[in-house]
Amino acid sequence: MTDLDGLRRRIDDLLRGIEGELAAAGLARADLFTGMRQRLHAPVRVALIGRVSSGKSTLANALLGVERAPTGIRELTYHVLWLRYAERTALVAHLTDGRAEPHALRDLESLVARARHDADPAVRDYLASIAYLELQDPNPHLARYDLIDTPGLDSYFGEDSRHTLDFLGMTPDQVRGASVARAGDADAVVALFSRGLARSEEVLLDEFAAAGLDSASPLTALGVLTKIERYWPAHDPLAEGRRVAGRIMTRPLARRLLYDLRPVASLVGAAAGTMTEADIHDLAALRHLDEADLTARLRFGPDFVSQAWPGFPVSRDRRAALFRRFGGYGIHLATRLVRAGAGDHATLRAQLTEASGLGSLRRLLVEHFGDRAAWIKLQRLAFEANTLPARFAGDARERAVFERELGRLTQLLVTEHTFEELAVLRLYYEGRLNLTAEQGEELLRVTGQRGHSAASRLGLPDGAGPRELAGRAAERLRCWSALATRPNDGDSRRAARAVRRSYEILLAAG
Ligand SMILES: Nc1nc2c(ncn2[C@@H]2O[C@H](COP(=O)(O)OP(=O)(O)OP(=O)(O)O)[C@@H](O)[C@H]2O)c(=O)[nH]1
Ligand SMILES: [Mg+2]
DSSP states (O other): OOHHHHHHHHHHHHHHHHHHHHHHHHHHTTTHHHHHHHHHHOOOOEEEEEESSSSHHHHHHHTSSSSSSSSSSTOOOSSEEEEEOOOOOOEEEEETTTTTTEEEEGGGHHHHHOTTTTOHHHHHHHHTEEEEEEEEEEGGGGEEEEEEEEEOOOEEEEHHHHHHOOOOOOOOHHHHHHHHHHHHHHEEEEEHHHHHHHHGGHHHHHHHHHTTTTTTTTTEEEEEOOOOGGTTSSOOOHHHHHHHHHHHHTSSHHHOOOEEEEOOOOOHHHHHHHHHHHHHHHHHHHHOOOOHHHHHHHHHHHHHHHHTTTOSSHHHHHHEEEEEEOOOOOOHHHHHHHHTOOOOOHHHHHHHHHHHHHHHHHHHHIIEEEEEEEEHHHHHHHHHHHHHHHHHOOOHHHHHHHHHHHHHHHHHHOOOHHHHHHHHHHHHHTTTTOOOHHHHHHHHHHHHTOSSHHHHHOOOOOTOOHHHHHHHHHHHHHHHHHHSSOOOOOHHHHHHHHHHHHHHHHHHOO
């Protein structure tokens, strides 16, 4: 079986060797390879992308369980915010001229989001000079992957936002450009579709094309259907969200771009992480009301907040606070859970996290991006290696040295079976392989997409013994050998040969 960590170490050694050779030859471009080497070991970078106000910052907060990224209808995110794990909290502004400046955490909102129109020109110039912001945070959810909250990808901004952009001397294209650059620089993406935007395949395609990410593939892209609370009260939001997402995922284009599309009530998920004892006290007071009556009041949000209802168990101020954080559906759901016995903070938080779809999304992110980090990094490396020749500038002698060294890396990419598996997986997701559904699933399994152990790759239970493993590998090897010689189309034959080789490696390792 391919030892991904071993492969990473070998690539690391090779890249160090290349850096040494380039330095010895007096070439200053060793940094191209150093950057690749560092990325190989860093956590997977996951960018949240989507249109303006699709809920990216709210989802970032929900995933972290704390309010970090500024959100809101009028709180447009102007700068990319890179959230990454560190033992101590620190905020750093990376400027377009390459400098990095530390800031106090309390500056975050004014740096990332809507700037004040009355700020002085020096502040304005400073804001406009920020390339991106980096927030280091000991948040446990960041231990497995970095999160990158990006500005919306629209090329058209509403009037309010446009004023602020004008004020900052920035254009929508610049903001969009920063998002696309960061998303392209990320290892993986979570694409957000707010409920109303996910209606058709064409729209889905537009969203991705607008993002400049039509090369996304299920290996590294997940979708999230947000704002599903709007299905309520006509439907149960999560059930309806699953139905809508399932329908979208039957379309070939969606399957080619996304591994899965998950519905999440992010506002409720975020509230689960940030709710206070006072919130729980109020929700407990609401549980005595008739459920139909409470629903009727909650449906019209502004009424719930502003009406003077004598004798209502929660004051107007507190209703406003609850509504802002939970939304109407969130209050309904939380009250229902309290009524069913979730009285304490930890229980209610856990149940809201699950009922909002956030728990399932968190697990999927760890599974698909955290546990497959080595895979994702190797895929990224192969992609970057292809871009290197275009990024190298030098005279003929320097280019000759560079190409000789790059050739050592390319040689490894061509001969190492893991990269052939990656190439074949891409063909599979692009719909170019003539395989049955079972053969497709077997391809995913044997290449480690369903788990890394030999048993998972062979579709056997975890405790399977060496004889059983070897027997299964030999049997599948025979079957795929037959497929590999079939004179069908070239891509499918290539895939069958790759699978055959994967079984040979598993058999040899057993
Ligand atoms: N009900 C509900 N509201 C949401 C959800 N996600 C976001 N919102 C609301 O939608 C508005 C925009 O949310 P943000 O998280 O700021 O959206 P964004 O994509 O970061 O927006 P920009 O940074 O401006 O592009 C806010 O008022 C959020 O409260 C969700 O899943 N459900
Ligand atoms: Mg935002």
